Amino acid sequence: MTTDLDGALAALAERVRASTVCVHDARGRGSGSGIVWPGDVVVTNAHVARGAHAVVETRDGRRLRAAVVRRDPSRDLAALRIEGGAALDLTPVTVRSAAELRTGELMFAVGNPLGLVGAVSAGLLQRCNGRWVVADVTLAPGNSGGPLADAAGRVVGVNSLIARGLAFAVPSDAVAAFLGRAAVRA
Numbered sequence: 001m002t003t004d005l006d007g008a009l010a011a012l013a014e015r016v017r018a019s020t021v022c023v024h025d026a027r028g029r030g031s032g033s034g035i036v037w038p039g040d041v042v043v044t045n046a047h048v049a050r051g052a053h054a055v056v057e058t059r060d061g062r063r064l065r066a067a068v069v070r071r072d073p074s075r076d077l078a079a080l081r082i083e084g085g086a087a088l089d090l091t092p093v094t095v096r097s098a099a100e101l102r103t104g105e106l107m108f109a110v111g112n113p114l115g116l117v118g119a120v121s122a123g124l125l126q127r128c129n130g131r132w133v134v135a136d137v138t139l140a141p142g143n144s145g146g147p148l149a150d151a152a153g154r155v156v157g158v159n160s161l162i163a164r165g166l167a168f169a170v171p172s173d174a175v176a177a178f179l180g181r182a183a184v185r186a
């Protein structure tokens with residue numbers, strides 16, 4: 001029997017999945033996840049999109065060529081613009097300022113780890129500072145570049161690495177600065 005909580009969590013996962021894509025290195029050197037960000041851009045990690053181009057695969061299986069329009073290896077961020085305007089029919093995420101987070105909040109990671117498209121893991125926020133959002137969610141190869149979201153489905157970070165069993169995500173405010181936009185207050 002499905003409880004109300006189960007239904008709410010499944011709906012939350014589906015909302016975040018709708019804005020999560022798979023990003024393939026154009027040279028076939030690996031893949032990870034990406035986030036359809038407001039403003040017709042896909043955000044991922046710099047270590048996922050290493051070249052001048054990448055292939056973005058949508059949930060419905062479309063494979064779209066994308067140009068890497070901005071990279072910052074020091075923050076492990078890359079911004080992609082899908083060629084031909086195809087991004088216009090993709091659903092952007094709702095973003096929340098990571099500066100508003102409180103230790104203990106419920107967090108969700110969505111991505112494509114180990115070939116499992118749209119996988120979801122959950123855990124609690126351990127800490128947040130200007131450099132990282134740290135949560136005890138499970139990440140694996142393929143989660144890189146995917147969203148870390150709060151219990152309302154608002155993205156608070158871009159999953160980047162695992163250290164000592166904890167997930168480290170680039171805060172949404174750092175992503176906004178990277179993109180040259182004002183921080184989001186949701």
